[in-house]
Amino acid sequence: MATVTNPAPAQAARLFPRLMDKHGRAITDLRISITDRCNYKCVYCRTGNQGALYSELPLAEYLRMARVFTGLGIEKIRITGGEPLLRHDVVEFVRELSKLRTLDGEPLDLAVTTNGHLLAELAGPLKQAGLRRVTVSMDAVDAERFSKITRVPNGFQAVQAGVRAAKKAGLEPVKINCVLLRGFNDDQLVDFAKFARAEGVVVRFIEFMPLEEDRMWSPEVVVTLDEIVKTISAWKPLVEVPHGASETARRYTFEDGVGEIGIIAPVSHPFCGHCSRVRLTPDGKIRTCLFSVLNHDLAGVMRRSTDEHVADYIRGVVHKKEARHHIGEPGFQPPSRTMVHIGG
Numbered sequence: 001m002a003t004v005t006n007p008a009p010a011q012a013a014r015l016f017p018r019l020m021d022k023h024g025r026a027i028t029d030l031r032i033s034i035t036d037r038c039n040y041k042c043v044y045c046r047t048g049n050q051g052a053l054y055s056e057l058p059l060a061e062y063l064r065m066a067r068v069f070t071g072l073g074i075e076k077i078r079i080t081g082g083e084p085l086l087r088h089d090v091v092e093f094v095r096e097l098s099k100l101r102t103l104d105g106e107p108l109d110l111a112v113t114t115n116g117h118l119l120a121e122l123a124g125p126l127k128q129a130g131l132r133r134v135t136v137s138m139d140a141v142d143a144e145r146f147s148k149i150t151r152v153p154n155g156f157q158a159v160q161a162g163v164r165a166a167k168k169a170g171l172e173p174v175k176i177n178c179v180l181l182r183g184f185n186d187d188q189l190v191d192f193a194k195f196a197r198a199e200g201v202v203v204r205f206i207e208f209m210p211l212e213e214d215r216m217w218s219p220e221v222v223v224t225l226d227e228i229v230k231t232i233s234a235w236k237p238l239v240e241v242p243h244g245a246s247e248t249a250r251r252y253t254f255e256d257g258v259g260e261i262g263i264i265a266p267v268s269h270p271f272c273g274h275c276s277r278v279r280l281t282p283d284g285k286i287r288t289c290l291f292s293v294l295n296h297d298l299a300g301v302m303r304r305s306t307d308e309h310v311a312d313y314i315r316g317v318v319h320k321k322e323a324r325h326h327i328g329e330p331g332f333q334p335p336s337r338t339m340v341h342i343g344g
């Protein structure tokens with residue numbers, strides 16, 4: 001993979017003013033999906049019959065995009081998918097990204113979101129390559145339920161080994177993301193709280209959003225922030241921890257300070273006003289919101305343009321970022337792609 005450098009910070013700041021949308025939000029956070037293939041078929045995400053739908057770019061092309069984005073003020077890059085650890089050169093990709101510097105001359109905050117199935121082997125090499133943090137998705141804390149959700153046998157043991165390897169490698173704090181569906185895995189809530197305390201990880205519950213292939217979302221299936229707090233507090237009282245305005249998760253611990261729970265509540269408590277994100281799909285399209293109905297063809301533009309022109313294009317697209325999502329409102333228009341094909 002070609003080595004990249006970005007312009008000296010002061011020079012870059014002069015060349016490309018920082019990304020801002022028309023609603024006054026600074027955009028500092030980029031998610032890059034490097035594949036829409038996945039080795040799990042989570043029932044709330046995929047139909048189970050459909051595979052990847054979009055082409056993948058050579059990692060060098062995402063790298064060029066990342067370099068231009070970083071020159072526009074991006075400070076945090078999260079690599080996602082599909083399942084990002086399925087790309088065999090993902091460690092090399094992280095190593096190249098870690099050479100980029102923000103406009104203030106700092107290393108990027110580099111993270112990966114993964115289902116954790118291949119993490120036991122890769123946690124050490126990813127850390128050595130410059131990865132800072134990892135988020136592992138787990139929607140059950142017992143092996144049988146886990147395989148029903150993922151439709152893969154013996155995944156739970158592999159993921160648990162991955163979580164422990166990530167901790168050992170120093171990719172901390174390890175965060176566990178769990179999507180709750182009413183009547184399906186919401187009975188795992190207290191067990192997840194126990195898991196957070198026993199494993200020393202941050203468990204974050206995410207409200208289910210209408211982004212699945214099967215289009216089975218309804219407001220009734222969403223387990224809301226208020227319910228989550230009530231259920232866990234009935235077992236052991238939760239104590240809220242102050243969180244930054246731009247943080248997506250509300251944070252809680254317990255009275256003895258052991259274990260952290262986060263709740264990401266885009267449905268019941270939307271945080272669009274503080275959104276600082278933009279996404280790149282595996283085929284190199286910019287999405288300015290998970291719920292966009294548009295995909296902007298950055299890969300196409302990049303192949304025929306200089307970096308300066310690419311930067312202008314990005315600025316123009318980001319400027320038009322949607323003010324907010326409209327989940328649950330009459331006339332809600334489903335997004336033009338589902339989660340696995342956008343990058344979560």
Ligand code: SAM
Nearest residue numbers: 081082083113114115137177208209211339344
């Ligand atoms: N394969 C990786 C993983 O499992 O983390 C990355 C991709 S996955 C699509 C990213 C995250 O999106 C996972 O935590 C998954 O649970 C979450 N997710 C998928 N569909 C969702 C939905 N409809 N609502 C909320 N979160 C969803």
